[in-house]
Amino acid sequence: MSVLKRVQQWATFARIWHLYDAAWQNPFYSAELLKKYLMGAHKPIYHPMNDCGDHVIVINSSDIALPGDEWKKRVYFHHTGYPGGASWTLAWELHKKDPTLVLKKAVYNSMDGNLQRRYTMERLHIFPDANVPSNLLSNISNQIKQLRPKPKRLDEYTEKEIQEFPKLIDLPKNHILR
Amino acid sequence: MNTIFKQIRNLRLNINFQNKSISLFSPLRLKEINETQNKNELIISGHIVNSGREPYLLKNPHPTVCPVCASGLDIKHTDVLILSQFVRTDGCMLPRRTTGLCRRSQKRISTLVAMAQKSGLMPNLTPANSKKDPKKRYGWKKYNKYFDESTIKIR
Incomplete structure (x- = not known):
């Protein structure tokens, strides 16, 4: 094996570390995206028996966004096994308890329940904010594009930007400013 | 001191009441109403301003x-x-x-x-009177949410 081929072999089977910013992203659509990277399904060498999955570091998981009123409609079920041991937790209550759990469960449930699932989940590193340990941060070599752009709040624009933005309507002369 | 404040408050109430009853301002094509308080008198002035648009x-x-x-x-x-x-x-x-x-x-x-x-x-x-920061809202309302515009139903 030539030197070049050997390096190609290393590069092919090396695990890559990806970064994903979950701020204002739907965790359930993000799970479908992240699952491909975690399982290695985005690689041409992918095979279920081939251990070629990548690592994904997810930051800002406390800022995930759900559509409409799904925070109070989505319910997580747990049963202790004892009679009367059923409990139902709303998504926002679970998120309040641990801001990484909604995303973690979304990725876990998006994958098929086989023996590989637990090992694939080991490669997912979720952080509620942007504070990632530097030994993990130094591995990152790729960033996964966000599914929807993070919306900019009105108070984040400068006074000048708001004033000089093209206006659709003008206020009538008899309008009283309040 | 306290009585003076009470008088001022009464004065303001009276003026507001007059203001409503004879509607001095809206038909006069005003844009901005300014209220300035000088000791015992309240000056309400209105003037036309540009909207800046x-x-x-x-x-x-x-x-x-x-x-x-x-x-x-x-x-x-x-x-x-x-x-x-x-x-x-x-x-x-x-x-x-x-x-x-x-x-x-x-x-x-x-x-x-x-x-x-x-x-x-x-x-x-x-x-x-609202809490400006959305993170200070109560319960599930404090978490980020987005909407789908296709759910707007307009005939």
Whole structure:
């Protein structure tokens, strides 16, 4: 094996570390995206028996966004096994308890329940904010594009930007400013 | 001291009452009302001011059509720079006689404004007594949410 081929072999089977910013992203659509990277399904060498999955570091998981009123409609079920041991937790209550759990469960449930699932989940590193340990941060070599752009709040624009933005309507002369 | 304050308060109440009963201001085409308090007298002055929008106003190529329909924009609830043109400083939607929109657009824009407010994207355009920061809201409302514009039902 030539030197070049050997390096190609290393590069092919090396695990890559990806970064994903979950701020204002739907965790359930993000799970479908992240699952491909975690399982290695985005690689041409992918095979279920081939251990070629990548690592994904997810930051800002406390800022995930759900559509409409799904925070109070989505319910997580747990049963202790004892009679009367059923409990139902709303998504926002679970998120309040641990801001990484909604995303973690979304990725876990998006994958098929086989023996590989637990090992694939080991490669997912979720952080509620942007504070990632530097030994993990130094591995990152790729960033996964966000599914929807993070919306900019009105108070984040400068006074000048708001004033000089093209206006659709003008206020009538008899309008009283309040 | 206390009695003076009481008198001032009474004076202000009286003046406000007079103001309402004879409606001094709205028919006189005023733009801004200023209240200045000098010891025992309250001066209420109104004057016409420019809205500041004239140089940046988009030209409507079809004057018979409402400005939003004529612009042909697909406005989303995240376009706060557009939506903030249709609200008062307390975040309340301007009426149709002021905005001059068609019935459909007015309905759609007001729904989009409500969506933007619920997502906490216009926290500086809120009533004075509200908590400006969306993270300070109660319960599930403090977490980020977004909306799908295709769910707006307009006939």
